[in-house]
Amino acid sequence: MPDLAETPPDHRPAIVICAWDADETGWDPVEDLSGLPWSPAGARTVAVPGGEPDALAGTLAAHLADQRCRALLLVGRTRRSTAFRLQIRAENRSLDGVRRLTSVGPAVARATAPAADIVRALNEAGLPVETSSEAEDDAGSYLLYRVLSGLPEGLDTPAVGLLRAPENQPDAEVQRAVKAAAEAMARHLSPLPRSRAS
Template identity: 75%
Template sequence: MTDTRPGIVICAWDAGESGWDPVEDLSGEPWNPNGARTVPVPSASPEALASTLSAHLSDRRCRALLLVGRTRSHEGFRLQMRAENRSLDGAARRDGVGPSVARATAPVAEMVRALKEAGLAADATSEAEDDAGSYLLYSVLSSLPDGADTPAVGLLRAPEKESDDAVQRAVKTAAQAMARHLAPLPRSRAI
C-alpha cells in the first residue's frame, strides 16, 4: 500500500540532548503525528547536519522540518521565527551573498497555541541565539528553492532545565500542529 503521508523531519541538533527520542517503545518504530510520518535525523556536526537536512527537504515527500534544542535565555518553550546570516561562531556572515535574515516557514502561531493548550509555557521570538540551532535554521531556510510549495521549517527551543518528559510532550505537540497544515502527498510522490 502506498503511504501518502508527508514526511516531517525532526532533529535535535545537540548530541547530548536526551529530551527528544523519536522511538517511544521497544518496537523500534518512530512516533508519528496524525497525518504525517516522522523522519528522525540524529545529531551531527552543524555543517554536515545542514547538508543532511537540506537533502531531506529536497525530497518532495518531506514537507516539514522541526529543529529541537535548548534555550539558555528563557524560562518557557520558544519558537524561533527567524535566523540571521551568521557563521557558526557568529563572527562573520555565513553566506556572502545570502539574505541578512531568513524567516521560519512553519505555522508558528498555531504551534504556540497548541503548546499553551497542552499546558506548556510557550511563545514565539524573532531573537536568534548564537548557537548551532540558529545556524541550522538559517542554512536550511536559505537553501530552499523559491516556489509556492515551500516546506514548513521551524525551530523549537526548550528551557535549559526542562525535564525530558516535558520536552518530549512539546516536540510531539509542535510536530502535530505542523502536521495539521500538511496536505497528503499526491500518489506520484508517495512511497
C-alpha cells in the same frame, strides 16, 4: 509471486525532527518497545540525529530536497528563558557568530512553520511558550538559516521551525512539546500526490 511480507509504501508526508545537539536526550522518537518512531496523525516522522553542524545542514537539505518531506522541526535548548521558545527567524551569521555566513544570502531568513498554531498547541498542552525573533549564538540558529536560505522559492515551500526547550526542562516535557509542535505542523500538510508518494 509477490512477497506478501513486503511493507506497503507510506503515502503520508514526512516531518523531519532533528535535535541538533548529539548529546540531547530530550527528544526520543521511539516511545515504546515496538521500535517504531512516533508520528502525528496524517504524517510520518523521520528522526535525524544531531551532529557536526555543516554535515547536519547538508543532511537536512537532502531530506527537504525529497518532495515527500514537507516539514522540518529543529529541537534544542535555550538558556534565555524558562518557557519554550519558538524561534521565528535566523540571521546570516557564521557558526562562530563573527561574520556573515554568506555575502549573497539575505540578512534574515524567516521560519516557514505555522508559528501561531504551534504556540496554540503548546498552550493547549499546558506548556509555556513564547515566540522570538532573536537568534541565539548556537548551531540551532546556524542550521535554521542554512536550511531556510537554501530552500527553493515557490508555493510548495516546506514548513521549517526551531523549538527551544528551557535548559533544565525535563525530557518528558520536551517530548510533549515536540509532539504538540509536530501535530500542529502536520495539520497544515496536504497528502502527497500518488505520483510523488511512490
